[in-house]
Amino acid sequence: TQTVSQSDAHVTVFEGDSVELRCNYSYGGSIYLSWYIQHHGHGLQFLLKYYSGNPVVQGVNGFEAEFSKSDSSFHLRKASVHWSDSAVYFCAVSCNNYAQGLTFGLGTRVSVFP
Amino acid sequence: DAGVTQTPRHEVAEKGQTIILKCEPVSGHNDLFWYRQTKIQGLELLSYFRSKSLMEDGGAFKDRFKAEMLNSSFSTLKIQPTEPKDSAVYLCASSLKGRRSEQYFGPGTRLTVL
Numbered sequence: 315t316q317t318v319s320q321s322d323a324h325v326t327v328f329e330g331d332s333v334e335l336r337c338n339y340s341y342g343g344s345i346y347l348s349w350y351i352q353h354h355g356h357g358l359q360f361l362l363k364y365y366s367g368n369p370v371v372q373g374v375n376g377f378e379a380e381f382s383k384s385d386s387s388f389h390l391r392k393a394s395v396h397w398s399d400s401a402v403y404f405c406a407v408s409c410n411n412y413a414q415g416l417t418f419g420l421g422t423r424v425s426v427f428p
Numbered sequence: 429d430a431g432v433t434q435t436p437r438h439e440v441a442e443k444g445q446t447i448i449l450k451c452e453p454v455s456g457h458n459d460l461f462w463y464r465q466t467k468i469q470g471l472e473l474l475s476y477f478r479s480k481s482l483m484e485d486g487g488a489f490k491d492r493f494k495a496e497m498l499n500s501s502f503s504t505l506k507i508q509p510t511e512p513k514d515s516a517v518y519l520c521a522s523s524l525k526g527r528r529s530e531q532y533f534g535p536g537t538r539l540t541v542l
Binding site for chain 2: 346347348350355356357358359360363365404406408414415416417418419420421
């Protein structure tokens, strides 16, 4: 069974600041990792994913994430946030078993102030 | 292309009632997922269909929750009988076959059970 941990429940930043959202997982085998964003009152929207290859993956709207096998992490970053980035961000994992769905972390709420 | 649609957007039920939530996945997507979202538990997988076959049924939800995929473009989630603890947002998502890590979510149905 895979688990996901997002250590920060809430992060507050100012517009133009950089932000890093932390995600750690536990699973012994091959794993797919992804990040989603959820604006208030909406469903989740896919940002990016990683399975293999370059550990730094680029997503939409300037987001990127870096995979680290040694740290069991997949942290999300953005160099310069905009007020529209205020949302809840979810990290998700799935193993290489097509019979299983995704496991999501509890989310990190990001509040961007002008 | 239309995204995932869910109806109704809001539902209020009395304890003991039967309610049916509806979902239309993105056209051409083979995988369909139902999740329950609450602040405390986060996103919990209720059901996962691959090409209309049930792959995962979210164990703990078996007794009163039943998801069906009537055809490749329509799914329902029945809760019978409803209990106040079922109050949550129910999200439907779909993905291309084999791309579970990249899911497209609907806006959700907010269920309130009195």
